[in-house]
Amino acid sequence: MSGQNLPPLSLHVPEPRSRPGxxxxxxxxxxxxxxAVPRPESHxxxxxxxxxxxxxxxxxDDQGRARGPWNPRLASETLLRMLRSMALTRAFDxxxxxxxxxxxxxxYVKCTGEEATSVAAAHxxxxxxxxxxxxxxxxxxxxxxxxxxxMINQIFSNRADRLKGRQMPIMYSARGANFFSISGNLxxxxxxxxxxxxxxxxxxxxxxxxxxxxxxSTAEGDFHSAxxxxxxxxxxxxxxxxxxxxxxxxxxxxxxxxxxxFAARAIGYGMAGLRVDGxxxxxxxxxxxxxxxxxxxxxxxxxxxxxxxxAESHSTSDDPGKYRAAEERVKxxxxxxxxxxxxxxxxxxxxxxxxxALMDAELAEQVQQAxxxxxxxxxxxxxxxxxxxxxxxxxxxxxxWHLKEQAAQMLAERRAAGI
Amino acid sequence: xxxxxxxxxxxxxxxxxxxxxxxxxxxxDVAMDRDGSTVVLxxxxxxxGGVFKATEGLQAKFGKTRVFDTPISENGIIGVAVxxxxxxxxxxxxxxxxxxxxxxxxxxxxEAARLRYRSAGExxxxxxxxxxxxxxxxxGQTHSQSPEGIFTHVAGLKTVIxxxxxxxxxxxxxxxxxxxxxxxxxxxxxxNGPFDGHYDRPAAPWSKFADSAVPEGYYRVPLGKAxxxxxxxxxxxxxxxxxxxVASGAVAESGIDAELIDLRTLVPLxxxxxxxxxxxxxxxxxxxxxxxxxxxxxxLSALVQEHCFHSLEAPIQRVTGWDTPYPHxxxxxxxxxxxxxxxxxxxxxxx
Numbered sequence: 001m002s003g004q005n006l007p008p009l010s011l012h013v014p015e016p017r018s019r020p021g022x023x024x025x026x027x028x029x030x031x032x033x034x035x036a037v038p039r040p041e042s043h044x045x046x047x048x049x050x051x052x053x054x055x056x057x058x059x060x061d062d063q064g065r066a067r068g069p070w071n072p073r074l075a076s077e078t079l080l081r082m083l084r085s086m087a088l089t090r091a092f093d094x095x096x097x098x099x100x101x102x103x104x105x106x107x108y109v110k111c112t113g114e115e116a117t118s119v120a121a122a123h124x125x126x127x128x129x130x131x132x133x134x135x136x137x138x139x140x141x142x143x144x145x146x147x148x149x150x151m152i153n154q155i156f157s158n159r160a161d162r163l164k165g166r167q168m169p170i171m172y173s174a175r176g177a178n179f180f181s182i183s184g185n186l187x188x189x190x191x192x193x194x195x196x197x198x199x200x201x202x203x204x205x206x207x208x209x210x211x212x213x214x215x216x217s218t219a220e221g222d223f224h225s226a227x228x229x230x231x232x233x234x235x236x237x238x239x240x241x242x243x244x245x246x247x248x249x250x251x252x253x254x255x256x257x258x259x260x261x262f263a264a265r266a267i268g269y270g271m272a273g274l275r276v277d278g279x280x281x282x283x284x285x286x287x288x289x290x291x292x293x294x295x296x297x298x299x300x301x302x303x304x305x306x307x308x309x310x311a312e313s314h315s316t317s318d319d320p321g322k323y324r325a326a327e328e329r330v331k332x333x334x335x336x337x338x339x340x341x342x343x344x345x346x347x348x349x350x351x352x353x354x355x356x357a358l359m360d361a362e363l364a365e366q367v368q369q370a371x372x373x374x375x376x377x378x379x380x381x382x383x384x385x386x387x388x389x390x391x392x393x394x395x396x397x398x399x400x401w402h403l404k405e406q407a408a409q410m411l412a413e414r415r416a417a418g419i
Numbered sequence: 420x421x422x423x424x425x426x427x428x429x430x431x432x433x434x435x436x437x438x439x440x441x442x443x444x445x446x447x448d449v450a451m452d453r454d455g456s457t458v459v460l461x462x463x464x465x466x467x468g469g470v471f472k473a474t475e476g477l478q479a480k481f482g483k484t485r486v487f488d489t490p491i492s493e494n495g496i497i498g499v500a501v502x503x504x505x506x507x508x509x510x511x512x513x514x515x516x517x518x519x520x521x522x523x524x525x526x527x528x529x530e531a532a533r534l535r536y537r538s539a540g541e542x543x544x545x546x547x548x549x550x551x552x553x554x555x556x557x558x559g560q561t562h563s564q565s566p567e568g569i570f571t572h573v574a575g576l577k578t579v580i581x582x583x584x585x586x587x588x589x590x591x592x593x594x595x596x597x598x599x600x601x602x603x604x605x606x607x608x609x610x611n612g613p614f615d616g617h618y619d620r621p622a623a624p625w626s627k628f629a630d631s632a633v634p635e636g637y638y639r640v641p642l643g644k645a646x647x648x649x650x651x652x653x654x655x656x657x658x659x660x661x662x663x664x665v666a667s668g669a670v671a672e673s674g675i676d677a678e679l680i681d682l683r684t685l686v687p688l689x690x691x692x693x694x695x696x697x698x699x700x701x702x703x704x705x706x707x708x709x710x711x712x713x714x715x716x717x718x719l720s721a722l723v724q725e726h727c728f729h730s731l732e733a734p735i736q737r738v739t740g741w742d743t744p745y746p747h748x749x750x751x752x753x754x755x756x757x758x759x760x761x762x763x764x765x766x767x768x769x770x
Contacts, residue, residue, distance in 0.1 A: 130506075163539045173538035180505065181538035185529045191495050192530070195502025195510075202458070202484040203506075221522065225495030232490055394536045395575050397543075397598045400643065400687035 014253030018325035026333050032277070034061035035068025039286075042293035046272045053263040053273040056307060059282035064343030072124075072286040076350045082123050082281055083345060084359060085143040086115040086338050091363040092138065092148060095371060096155055100169075100316045104379040105156050107169045111136045113279070113311030113329075116337035117242045118212070119143045120281040124288035125210055125238075130200075132180040132193035132211035135170055136242065140212075144177040148367060152374035158385065160377035164393075165386040186217035190226035190239065197237035197295070198229070208295040210238040210288075215262050215305075216247025219255045227303070231269040234300035238291045241265075241303065242278065244310035249323035263305035271303055278306030279337040282344070309334065388414060432636030438625040439610045442584035442633045443473045443549070446591035447511060449637050451481050454509060457595060459486040461496060461513030461549075470515055471551055471610060497523035500546045501530050510546045511595055517552035517604060518561045524569075531600040532575030545598045547591070552580075553661055553708050554745050555608035555618070555754055563745035565660075565709035570602045571685045571718065577601045577642060578685040582609065582663040583630035586683055589640030597642060606660035614661055615668030616756035645689035647696070651678035654702035654767055657693055657719055659685065662706045662738075662755065669760035675768060677704075685715055693719070694726040701732040702767045708755055711739040733770040736763040 018024050037055045040048070061067050074082075093110040100108040111118065118139030125131070131140050141151060150162065154172055157165035163173060173181035183189060193211030200207050217223060218241055230237055241262045245252045255262070266273025272294060276287045284306060291302035309332045313320050345351035378385050392399060392407040399407075437445060451457045459474055459481075465488040468475030478486035489496050493514055500510035514520045520527075531544040554563030570578050579594055579601055581587035587605070594601040608614050612624040625631035648663060653675050658666045659682040670677045678696050682689065697703045705719040716737045723735055738755050746753055 132502075162541075163537065166539065167537050171537070173541050175538075175541040181534060181542050183530065183537075185525060188498065188526060188530050191498025191526070192502035192505060194495075195499030195504075196506045197502075198499060199458075199503040199506035199508045202508075209502075221494050222498060222526075225490075225492045225498060228490045228492055229495045229499050394540050396577070396687075397535070401690060402687065 014251070014258055016251035016253065016324065018328065020321055020323065020325060022325050024325040024328040024331040026331055029333055031333050032056040032058055034058040035070070037068070037070065039069035039290070042290050043297065043299050044272070046266070046270055049272060050267055053267055053275055054261055056275050056277055057283045057287055058277040058280050059286060060280045060340050060344055064340065064347040066282055066344065070283060070286040072282055072289060074282070074285065076348070078123065079341070079345050079348070080351065082120055082285070083338070083341050083351070084363070085119045085123070085139065086281065086341065087360060088363045088366070089115045089119060089139040089142045090338060091360065091367045092142065092151075095364070095367040096152065097316065099371060103381050104375075105169050106380055107316055108155065109136055109170050109315045110312050111138060113336060114242060114244055114308050115139050116281040116284045116341070117240070117278045117306040117308055120284035121210065121240065121288045124285045125292060126207070128178055128207050129292070130178050130180065130193070130196050130207060130209045132189040132196070132209060133182055134186070134189065134212045134214060134217070134242070135182055135184065136214070137212050138170065141172060141174060141177060141179055144179065146174055146177050146179070148370035149373045152371055153377055156374055156377070156379045158374065158378035158380070158382070160374070164390045187213045187220035187222040189213070190222045191229060193239075194226045194230045194235045194237050197235040198233050201233070201236055206296065208236040208238065208292060210240065212240040212242055214247060215241055215243035215245070215252050215255050215257065216250060218262055218265060227265065227269045227271065230301040231271045234298065236295035236298070237301045238288060238295060239301060239303045241305045242308060243305050244308050246310045246314065246320075246324065248314040248318055251324070261305060263303060266303035271301055273303040273305070275305045275307060277334055278308030279334045279340060281337055281341045307334070384419065430637040431634035434632045434634050436626045436631045437584045437588075437633040438612070438631065439581070439584050439587045439605065440471055440473050442588040443591055443605065444475060444477070445633065445635065446588040446595070447474065447477060448480070450511070450592055450595040451477065451485065453637065456507060457485070457509045457511060458503065459511045459513070460489050460500065462489055462491055462515045464488060464513050469513060471607065473549070474513065493519050493523040494526060497526035497531065497546075497548065501526060501534065501544050504544045504546050505542055509595065512546060512548050514548060514550040516562050517550040517566050518564045520550055520566065527570070527576065527600070527602070528573050532573050535599065536575060543598055544600045547594045547601045547603055549591070549603045549605060551607035552604040553606045553608055554750060555614060555661065557747060557750055558745070559747035560744040563750070565604070565707065565740070567602070567604055567685060568709055568714045571715050575599070576686065578604070579642060579683065580604045580606065580660045580685065581683060582606065582660055582681050583613070583628070584625055584633050585630045586640050586646070588633050589638050590642065590683060592637065593639040593642050596639070601642070604660070608661045609664065613664040616665035616754065616760070617668065618751050618756070640683065642684045643687040643689060645683055645692045646681045647678065647692070648681050649677065649679040651676040651700065653677060653700055654704060654764065655680060655693070655696040655700045656704045656706060657682060658706040659683065660708070662708055665756060666706050666760060669757050669764065672757065673761055673764050675764055677764070688722070690722060690726065693723065697723050697727040698730045701730050703727070703731070704736040704738060704763050704767050706738040706755065706760070708740050710742045711737060712742050714739055733767050736767045738763045
């Protein structure tokens with residue numbers, strides 16, 4: 001201790017607004033008015049639109065009406081396709097979550113409440129734009145009509161799993177959908193997406209990249225490396241932060257949310273940033289389309305913060321009742337993205353509750369059917385059903401001697417084990 | 420890429436005297452000419468041509484979208500390289516000093532090395548990461564390290580270390596053309612000339628040595644193939660990089676009839692050549708400049724023991740750097756030089 005007569009320092013350790021057993025309190029959250037945020041031209045200079053990093057782009061109001069300049073004015077069929085993709089994502093999550101609980105696989109991650117942040121974004125991109133997902137973007141694959149059976153095969157690590165049972169459940173790879181292999185190490189996909197976009201630009205291509213991470217992983221060095229490279233080379237990339245406010249048990253304050261918004265990370269890099277109501281599919285669509293226009297016209301990258309709420313656990317391996325107030329989910333002021341889009345299409349007169357209930361039943365059946373199909377190929381609990389040799393394949397393009405030797409040792413061990 | 424012959428004479432063209440830097444520059448030049456998807460990125464590699472001049476002239480020749488400077492972010496350089504490879508390019512990334520590679524470690528270990536495996540071949544990372552490494556230049560603890568052992572430990576990475584201009588060019592072309600990620604460590608102490616460890620004697624340039632005769636065109640030195648630098652019957656010395664020359668000098672001074680093997684590639688390792696040699700000599704010394712504990716020498720020692728136990732007449736000796744950071748002023752007490760080699764040779768010949 002110094003001998004000087006100075007007040008003692010104190011360390012600030014962030015604390016969320018409520019913990020288990022306490023009342024959830026969102027009273028300090030002023031709900032932004034739908035339609036109030038101006039929409040600049042997509043070639044606007046980042047320095048002129050910094051307010052967009054602190055405001056919140058919202059299109060749908062409380063009555064489900066589309067408001068203001070960010071209304072993407074989508075065709076009815078697009079709206080209904082997005083609604084269906086979001087509902088299918090939720091049906092898929094519910095079903096596979098139960099399958100995990102029934103012991104059919106080791107792990108699952110739902111995206112309940114966040115469906116718009118992937119589904120609406122995917123609809124605003126071209127199919128051949130390259131997407132670099134995090135682990136909670138199953139909505140991207142579903143929006144790109146990827147076969148559910150293939151996804152479940154991966155989740156069950158069964159005989160038909162194209163990834164040969166190598167990856168934890170939900171770490172999909174789907175080149176056919178221009179969907180990058182999911183890592184599991186956080187934010188590593190960020191500089192990779194920037195590199196892909198740089199390559200596309202260097203080659204005079206017209207395709208752009210889009211990447212997702214959670215607000216928690218914006219603290220990773222990869223996030224900041226990616227931001228630097230993206231801005232330096234004006235890479236045609238959309239950088240999405242899904243701010244669902246919780247990183248397992250750590251609230252967004254541990255990623256810096258007490259000090260500023262995540263969209264405002266863009267300002268220091270001189271990048272365009274948008275803060276969007278992530279539970280408003282139209283706002284997500286509009287923001288993505290705006291950012292895509294910028295990217296395609298060599299205006300460079302855009303950082304989009306999707307403000308949302310992780311309605312359920314981080315994964316099947318944690319219980320949110322142990323670290324956050326139970327009623328947060330119901331008190332959360334920005335609602336549910338599916339309910340809100342449904343309300344909108346009903347208000348437009350192109351949808352009704354009856355059709356919605358029918359669709360939900362049909363989607364549940366579709367997922368159930370897909371699970372049955374996938375189960376014909378086995379489940380994780382069946383044990384060591386993958387071809388043993390496959391363990392040593394794809395480490396390198398050609399198998400070197402030491403892996404051949406180890407493969408032989410492993411097979412001898414299997415024989416000794418009587419398998 | 421096994422089974423490729425060492426040189427394709429027609430394409431290799433006339434030879435010219437080159438040092439290692441010139442050979443590396445020529446390798447990249449040739450690779451970029453042959454494959455329009457090859458790009459070079461790294462700190463200072465563009466207009467300036469790199470702090471060691473390995474990429475000199477390449478930006479002027481191939482343009483800024485194929486040879487470009489990067490932010491000082493090794494993590495970003497490798498992350499971006501993986502993304503470019505995903506697009507279909509073939510990036511050759513320079514990490515200015517191997518000591519700076521650690522911020523890129525996760526992208527190399529968890530991403531580049533595993534992409535083929537985790538996606539079952541849907542995505543690959545055919546990137547080459549060049550990086551000057553090793554000491555003997557008064558670089559202190561942040562410009563002298565030899566971190567090859569932490570990369571050889573990683574499944575999915577190849578690790579290559581040349582010891583002379585001819586090999587440097589042929590191995591680098593092979594590395595760039597390889598469809599797996601390759602860590603290519605360049606022993607910077609021997610960029611300009613071989614170094615036998617006698618720091619107090621005048622340095623000789625590469626032009627005085629046969630390995631500086633480098634074809635101007637295309638040829639490959641295949642990955643995974645070691646080379647016998649000196650044939651001998653009494654003891655096998657396994658080395659790579661700068662240590663090939665230190666060992667060569669020590670052998671000449673000792674009068675011991677040692678067989679000296681230059682590994683050239685650490686992973687995949689040419690175990691056949693090592694095993695055949697040790698079975699012949701019955702003795703083995705493994706040499707590297709890196710710290711000892713958990714180093715690649717430990718792997719070599721274990722492999723020799725596994726493959727040649729019944730031929731061994733003496734304990735395998737390890738000649739390495741000490742398990743300390745690389746000290747600036749005490750560099751020559753740290754560096755595994757002629758004396759450390761001589762003492763190890765004496766020990767291994769005792770029994």
